[in-house]
Structures are given as structure tokens and as C-alpha cells.
Amino acid sequence: MPLEIDLDVPTRHLLRADDGTALARLRLHDDDGERVAAEVSPLPGVDVGTVAAQARRDLAGARLETPHDELAHALVAGGLTLRRAATDMRHDLAVVPEPVALPTGWSLAPAGWDDDLAEGLPAAYGPTHPDGPWQPDDTAQIQAMFDRGDPVPPLLAASARVVGPDGRSAGHVLCAGPVPWTEDTCAWILNLAVAPAAQGRGLGRALLGHALRGSRAAGLPRLGLSVGCGNPARRMYDDAGFRPVSRVLTVPLPPAGHADEVTRSPVD
Known part of the structure; x- marks a missing residue:
């Protein structure tokens, strides 16, 4: 009914x-x-x-x-099919980290999307990533955010690229806010990733710190994110002061009249 x-x-x-x-x-x-x-x-x-x-x-x-x-x-x-098992987390932004020194030659640059990110981020989200492999639609959605503000515009104060000594983008943090898919007023990390060749330098923590400081500077009371179960980035979020809010298990329901899916995934 x-x-x-x-x-x-x-x-x-x-x-x-x-x-x-x-x-x-x-x-x-x-x-x-x-x-x-x-x-x-x-x-x-x-x-x-x-x-x-x-x-x-x-x-x-x-x-x-x-x-x-x-x-x-x-x-x-x-x-x-269980598409995703994740944890929604929040940071109340009462205390945010000071900027950390990046390795020599590395810097944070204004947010944007370029060919370097389009190449590096799919490599970061490989076939065994807890959130699944990078899809062409992921690239299209990010481009739409920057080009048309669709479905939401980037929160530029909290978003950034990390650029290497060669001047090429090696990762980014992309935030929006306030976002319509939560009932609490908050900024949201849509994507935080560093290309495999640039990992191990503390760049992810630098990007996360930028997102925290930028969200507070934008006047938003909280910063939220969703992290897939088994994602090693969860430890970074815990260390930064994010707290778990709820577990989210995602199951797509087949359209009416369509044959049911038969592939099953365990609920961990």
C-alpha cells in the first residue's frame, strides 16, 4: 500500500x-x-x-x-545484493588541526578537476577497494559539480587538490555543504583520495585537515562522511576526531516486474 x-x-x-x-x-x-x-x-x-x-x-x-x-x-x-556496508561519521569542528607541513615540493591548490585526477583516482579505487572500483560515472558526477553545481556545488573553502613537485595533481578532497541528504546541518566529504604513487607522505591527513578547517571557516557546525567497512582510512578519521553516528547497509531493490538479482554478498 x-x-x-x-x-x-x-x-x-x-x-x-x-x-x-x-x-x-x-x-x-x-x-x-x-x-x-x-x-x-x-x-x-x-x-x-x-x-x-x-x-x-x-x-x-x-x-x-x-x-x-x-x-x-x-x-x-x-x-x-548488498552493495555497500559503511559507517556514517561526524566531526563537531570544535577543535580542528593546525595545518601540517607538506613534504618538500608539495602544496595544496584550489579545488578543481583535471586529467591528472581523472587518471590517479581510478587507480586509488582499485577492484578490491571497500567502496568498489572507480566508475566512469564517478568522474562524470564530479565534473557536473564543478561545471553546473549539479546535484550540489563544491564547498570550495573545504575542498583542495594536492600538487606534487612536477606541478601535477596527485589527489584531492571534495566537500559540499550544507547537503540535502542529511537532516543535520553539515558539510560532507564526498571524496578524499590520493593516487597510489603519492601515498605514504601524509597527504591524505593534510587534505582531511584542510576539509575540517574549511568547513568551520564556512560557518558549518559539523563535517560528515561515510566510510566503507574495511577501508583503512577509517583509522585516519578516528584519529582526527570523527565519531561514528550510524552503520549504513545499502541494498538496491529491483524495479517492479524485473527479475530479482541472484548474486549475494555477506553482511559483515
Whole structure:
């Protein structure tokens, strides 16, 4: 049956069974044209298998995101694929690091997108990366942000490239903010990466520090990010003072009338 606004929490919708029983609470939004059912949380005492079955009918074609392992397990057990397991984190920006000295010949430069980043970042996101390999659409989305501000413009104060002695870009941090996909007002790190040939020099920490200082200078109260489970960068974020807020398990739901996916991924 159709989703309904939750009268108790107007920013949420209720997923109901065919007989009208409330099953789960969720937040609907669009992400670059993709329908997202975020924070899907079964109500107390409701069977997660029932929630999974109803979600597949009423949210067909959406990207389902849930903090609940049991719901993700039920969807995967039904033949769907876990696309990503991640942790959302926040930094309250009360204390941010001072700039650190970069190696000789290295510097931070204004944010932008160039051929060097288009070559280096796909190498950083190899086939075994916890967030999956770099896709051509990733490049297209970043270019659209700089060219058209679509779907959101970069937060230039918190974004930067790192440039080597040869004058070429070797990595970047790309932030936006405030962002529409969270209910709290915050800046967001969309991407932080350093090309493999430039790693091991502390450049990632320098970029992260820049993002923290720039977000505070822009007047935003928090900086958020999402880090894939198993990503070694998680330690850097912990050390910088980010705190975990929630776990996010992402399962794409097949469109109505389409054959179900059969590839399964474990929920770690």
C-alpha cells in the first residue's frame, strides 16, 4: 500500500502492510535522480522478513539504506545484493588541526578537476577497494559539480587538490555543504583520495585537515562522511576526531516486474 507521512515524525514515512499495519519508519529523498529509502528501521516487534517483503513491493527500484543488520540479511537471503556496508561519521569542528607541513615540493591548490585526477583516482579505487572500483560515472558526477553545481556545488573553502613537485595533481578532497541528504546541518566529504604513487607522505591527513578547517571557516557546525567497512582510512578519521553516528547497509531493490538479482554478498 502507499507510503504515508508519519504524523509523529513528519520528516519520515511509514511503510505499512497491506492490512494497514505499520511496519517500518524511513526517510525518502532523491540522490541525483535515484530514489533513496534511507534509515529504514523496522518498528519494535515487527518481523524483519515481513518488512523486507513489503519493501520490495512498495519501494521497488529504490536504493534501500538501513542501519539494521537483520533487515539487510533478510534482503540478501531473498536473493538481493548488498552493495555497500559503511559507517556514517561526524566531526563537531570544535577543535580542528593546525595545518601540517607538506613534504618538500608539495602544496595544496584550489579545488578543481583535471586529467591528472581523472587518471590517479581510478587507480586509488582499485577492484578490491571497500567502496568498489572507480566508475566512469564517478568522474562524470564530479565534473557536473564543478561545471553546473549539479546535484550540489563544491564547498570550495573545504575542498583542495594536492600538487606534487612536477606541478601535477596527485589527489584531492571534495566537500559540499550544507547537503540535502542529511537532516543535520553539515558539510560532507564526498571524496578524499590520493593516487597510489603519492601515498605514504601524509597527504591524505593534510587534505582531511584542510576539509575540517574549511568547513568551520564556512560557518558549518559539523563535517560528515561515510566510510566503507574495511577501508583503512577509517583509522585516519578516528584519529582526527570523527565519531561514528550510524552503520549504513545499502541494498538496491529491483524495479517492479524485473527479475530479482541472484548474486549475494555477506553482511559483515
